[in-house]
Amino acid sequence: MSAVVENNDHHDDHHGPRKGIWRWMTTTNHKDIGTLYLWFSFLAFLVGGAFAMGIRAELFEPGLQLMDPIRYNQLVTMHGLIMIFGGVMPAFVGLANWLIPMQIGAPDMALPRMNNLSFWLLPTAFAILMSTAFMEGGMPGFGWTFYAPLSTNYPNVAFFVFAVHIMGISSIMGSINVIVTIMNMRAPGMTLMQMPLFTWSWLITAYLLIAVMPVLAGAVTMLLMDAYFGTSFFDAAGGGDPVLFQHIFWFFGHPEVYIMILPAFGITSHIISTFSRKPLFGHASMIYAMSSIAILSFVVWAHHMFTVGMPLAAELFFMWATMLIAIPTGVKVFNWCATIFKGSITYETPMLFAIAFVVLFTIGGFSGLMLAITPADFQYHDTYFVVAHFHYVLVPGSVFSIMAAVYFWLPKWTGNMYDEKLGKLHFWLSFIGVNVTFFPQHFVGLAGMPRRYADYALQFAEWNAISSVGAFLFGLSQLLFLYIVLKTIFVGKKATPRVWDGAEGLEWTVDSPAPYHTFETPPKING
Amino acid sequence: MKNKLKLLILYLIPFFASADWLDLNMPVGVTDISKEVFELHMLIFWVVVGIGVVVFGFLFWSMWKYRRSNNKTPAKFYDNHKLEIIWTIVPTVILILMAIPASMTLKKIYDHEAEEGGIDIQVVGWQWKWQYKYLDEYVDEAGNKQLSFFSNLTTPQDQYEFNRVEKGENYLLEVDEPVVVPINTPIRFLITSSDVLHSWYMSDFAVKQDAIPGFINVAKTKINVPGVYRGNCTELCGERHAYMPIVVEAVTREEYDAWLQEKRNIAAELAYLTEKEWTVDELLATGEEIYTLRCAACHQADGAGIAGFYPALAGSDIVINDKARQIEILMEGVRGSQMQSFAEQINEVEMAAVITFTKLSWGNGTEADSELVIPKDIVDYKNREDT
Numbered sequence: 047m048s049a050v051v052e053n054n055d056h057h058d059d060h061h062g063p064r065k066g067i068w069r070w071m072t073t074t075n076h077k078d079i080g081t082l083y084l085w086f087s088f089l090a091f092l093v094g095g096a097f098a099m100g101i102r103a104e105l106f107e108p109g110l111q112l113m114d115p116i117r118y119n120q121l122v123t124m125h126g127l128i129m130i131f132g133g134v135m136p137a138f139v140g141l142a143n144w145l146i147p148m149q150i151g152a153p154d155m156a157l158p159r160m161n162n163l164s165f166w167l168l169p170t171a172f173a174i175l176m177s178t179a180f181m182e183g184g185m186p187g188f189g190w191t192f193y194a195p196l197s198t199n200y201p202n203v204a205f206f207v208f209a210v211h212i213m214g215i216s217s218i219m220g221s222i223n224v225i226v227t228i229m230n231m232r233a234p235g236m237t238l239m240q241m242p243l244f245t246w247s248w249l250i251t252a253y254l255l256i257a258v259m260p261v262l263a264g265a266v267t268m269l270l271m272d273a274y275f276g277t278s279f280f281d282a283a284g285g286g287d288p289v290l291f292q293h294i295f296w297f298f299g300h301p302e303v304y305i306m307i308l309p310a311f312g313i314t315s316h317i318i319s320t321f322s323r324k325p326l327f328g329h330a331s332m333i334y335a336m337s338s339i340a341i342l343s344f345v346v347w348a349h350h351m352f353t354v355g356m357p358l359a360a361e362l363f364f365m366w367a368t369m370l371i372a373i374p375t376g377v378k379v380f381n382w383c384a385t386i387f388k389g390s391i392t393y394e395t396p397m398l399f400a401i402a403f404v405v406l407f408t409i410g411g412f413s414g415l416m417l418a419i420t421p422a423d424f425q426y427h428d429t430y431f432v433v434a435h436f437h438y439v440l441v442p443g444s445v446f447s448i449m450a451a452v453y454f455w456l457p458k459w460t461g462n463m464y465d466e467k468l469g470k471l472h473f474w475l476s477f478i479g480v481n482v483t484f485f486p487q488h489f490v491g492l493a494g495m496p497r498r499y500a501d502y503a504l505q506f507a508e509w510n511a512i513s514s515v516g517a518f519l520f521g522l523s524q525l526l527f528l529y530i531v532l533k534t535i536f537v538g539k540k541a542t543p544r545v546w547d548g549a550e551g552l553e554w555t556v557d558s559p560a561p562y563h564t565f566e567t568p569p570k571i572n573g
Numbered sequence: 574m575k576n577k578l579k580l581l582i583l584y585l586i587p588f589f590a591s592a593d594w595l596d597l598n599m600p601v602g603v604t605d606i607s608k609e610v611f612e613l614h615m616l617i618f619w620v621v622v623g624i625g626v627v628v629f630g631f632l633f634w635s636m637w638k639y640r641r642s643n644n645k646t647p648a649k650f651y652d653n654h655k656l657e658i659i660w661t662i663v664p665t666v667i668l669i670l671m672a673i674p675a676s677m678t679l680k681k682i683y684d685h686e687a688e689e690g691g692i693d694i695q696v697v698g699w700q701w702k703w704q705y706k707y708l709d710e711y712v713d714e715a716g717n718k719q720l721s722f723f724s725n726l727t728t729p730q731d732q733y734e735f736n737r738v739e740k741g742e743n744y745l746l747e748v749d750e751p752v753v754v755p756i757n758t759p760i761r762f763l764i765t766s767s768d769v770l771h772s773w774y775m776s777d778f779a780v781k782q783d784a785i786p787g788f789i790n791v792a793k794t795k796i797n798v799p800g801v802y803r804g805n806c807t808e809l810c811g812e813r814h815a816y817m818p819i820v821v822e823a824v825t826r827e828e829y830d831a832w833l834q835e836k837r838n839i840a841a842e843l844a845y846l847t848e849k850e851w852t853v854d855e856l857l858a859t860g861e862e863i864y865t866l867r868c869a870a871c872h873q874a875d876g877a878g879i880a881g882f883y884p885a886l887a888g889s890d891i892v893i894n895d896k897a898r899q900i901e902i903l904m905e906g907v908r909g910s911q912m913q914s915f916a917e918q919i920n921e922v923e924m925a926a927v928i929t930f931t932k933l934s935w936g937n938g939t940e941a942d943s944e945l946v947i948p949k950d951i952v953d954y955k956n957r958e959d960t
Contacts, residue, residue, distance in 0.1 A: 109732070119811070199769075201881050322639075328653075354790075372668060373665055386639065389635075390641050390645060420679050424779055425610060429807065492597065496807040496815075503745050
């Protein structure tokens with residue numbers, strides 16, 4: 047696949063961006079909106095990270111030192127909500143906005159005004175959610191999973207419900223945009239199977255989002271009705287069913303966790319192939335694997351609920367279905383290894399993050415396989431073993447892949463190279479920090495420390511102290527990340543259009559920085 | 574030098590032996606099922622370790638061998654159908670082999686049938702304590718009053734909230750009344766909840782079952798070794814989620830029977846106490862004790878409550894002026910709030926005492942101007958309800 051570089055200089059002067067704040071408020075340009083999403087997610091990452099620092103500071107030793115358990119529960123809840131809905135998801139949407147049109151040779155997203163709206167709904171939603179911090183009763187403290195009936199009797203739950211509704215609307219609009227763009231605006235000659243893997247991963251993610259966001263909306267609406275309008279969907283005293291809530295929530299929740307990992311698969315595939323200077327091994331099987339994972343994600347939700355007392359048949363079904371996911375996930379890992387095999391590999395910062403992603407995500411997958419074994423899950427469930435598991439797939443999983451993507455495409459976005467030395471320093475600090483934080487949590491989990499505990503028994507003290515030290519190392523090294531990005535933007539060395547000598551794909555055929563408008567005439571694809 | 578080394582080792586051995594934080598693994602437990610679960614856990618653990626060694630070994634070797642400085646020209650291949658088929662089928666086979674023992678153990682765990690000579694104990698989760706009802710045991714001659722009690726955390730606030738005193742050995746894992754059960758006897762825990770979700774987790778039995786209002790979940794166990802076992806609530810249930818531990822005391826059959834007899838004796842004594850005349854000082858002393866253990870977590874030691882969550886009792890109109898309503902609230906709870914019914918949690922004497930305590934504390938009133946509550950008032954309330 048190759049493409050013809052277009053010449054669009056004559057177009058830029060009278061189609062440039064507006065000046066000042068209005069550029070960002072009114073923009074319909076996919077690159078501007080991508081930038082907005084990415085900065086928003088970075089801000090959320092810092093706020094959610096600060097909450098995590100609060101949690102780890104409280105857990106540094108047994109006893110209540112810094113806060114009462116109400117505040118602690120609020121931090122746990124908001125950390126989860128902010129990181130998921132404000133950090134990881136918007137970061138992937140930002141990458142989608144920047145990259146999908148450039149990867150498929152389209153001039154912009156298909157629905158640019160909706161694109162603007164779907165971004166600006168996000169700060170609105172978070173303003174509503176955060177406003178509860180200033181109210182009597184405070185922020186939600188029922189966990190990001192907001193299990194009824196704890197949540198139905200909680201103060202300020204209506205603000206949480208409306209915030210989630212607005213985030214959901216934003217996600218659905220973003221997904222519609224992605225699907226319409228991919229389906230209608232690919233450069234002539236680009237077949238679906240030829241499409242770059244990041245775009246593919248987002249196509250699948252977008253379908254997942256459209257399928258499950260309405261389910262989440264249903265769950266929060268029922269919650270709102272129970273809390274304020276006297277219904278009893280989840281209230282046993284009124285004939286309702288608290289377990290129903292969990293079924294609905296996890297029918298959303300499990301595809302949701304794949305929404306947060308599929309784009310990471312796409313990113314990793316690009317980076318590993320680029321720095322191995324070798325085409326990706328098993329392009330088609332990668333696509334099939336991602337599709338299988340997406341389909342399976344709809345039939346495994348109750349593995350989050352092995353202890354609610356389901357009948358044996360249901361437990362067996364969900365155990366087997368969950369184990370099946372290991373197969374397509376294994377195929378992906380094997381494909382990445384085979385891509386590296388016999389390559390000519392260099393280890394720039396994006397590659398380091400991508401390799402760490404493969405290894406640490408796989409460790410998260412291993413503990414996931416252990417959790418699938420229902421009888422053993424009766425021991426693991428709701429302990430720190432689970433916390434270690436999902437942080438391994440989300441932090442050195444999703445978050446590392448986002449960082450890898452930023453280092454990888456930053457020269458394309460800004461036209462400048464980042465500082466390689468500082469980038470590597472950032473990687474090693476993050477890598478050590480993440481492992482020191484989360485690996486000991488496997489131990490305290492197996493020894494029986496429950497999650498969401500503000501205070502704990504003495505035998506867990508040492509590992510918790512170590513975990514807290516790691517968390518502060520990881521948290522603080524993200525300030526270095528901010529510095530590196532700012533330095534790149536303002537004083538980085540000029541980057542070439544192709545940036546990396548092994549880079550393949552349409553986005554590397556345009557200038558660095560990418561012009562405000564790209565591919566106004568579609569590139570030619572030689573299949 | 575050699576002696577010093579010896580000394581160091583001698584010093585370190587007890588240190589490591591006693592350092593239970595070095596237990597990095599799941600406990601084997603004290604039931605047949607818990608041993609089976611442990612073996613299953615170790616099996617899947619070694620399976621993933623094996624896969625990890627092979628995959629990561631290959632990855633790291635390739636990363637080293639094919640670094641740019643060692644290999645200038647990359648290969649061009651990008652597909653191999655045979656390989657793809659192999660690495661789909663091999664994991665499938667491993668998973669099937671893994672699923673078989675897991676399914677068999679699960680089937681055993683799901684045997685919920687009652688057995689001859691077994692004991693049924695209903696476990697009820699409350700914010701933030703556990704209630705245990707022995708369904709076949711009664712504490713009175715007539716067989717009307719079931720053996721039932723609440724199990725509250727006894728770790729003093731000074732240890733966890735203010736860190737004023739050294740933490741005890743069983744910090745946050747100690748309760749006023751442990752569940753006492755005989756060993757080598759099939760026990761069914763019938764688990765439910767009275768308010769929000771809780772989860773009854775006893776690692777040594779490999780039992781974790783959610784307590785859900787409106788549902789009864791069964792966990793059957795048979796303990797092989799006598800001892801005191803400690804567990805936790807594992808479903809976020811609000812503020813004091815970390816403060817509702819579980820303690821199970823597994824004893825011999827004889828000790829269990831003796832414990833039952835003691836429970837009957839205490840019940841008989843209480844019946845007498847309710848009839849007795851109580852002085853204000855006696856009521857205040859008992860009341861303060863009960864308040865600290867049962868009420869202060871929400872309404873706070875100074876009676877000020879927490880704005881937005883728990884109403885203040887200091888200066889409360891109901892506490893000062895409305896004796897009947899206060900009794901009613903304690904007996905029935907307040908629907909839609911976290912205020913529970915205490916009718917079963919504390920006895921008539923304790924309830925009268927704690928109400929008296931709130932009426933005379935924090936400037937709410939003095940002995941002279943307050944209408945006191947005596948145990949008979951509570952008995953009367955209960956009887957009124959009966960009619």
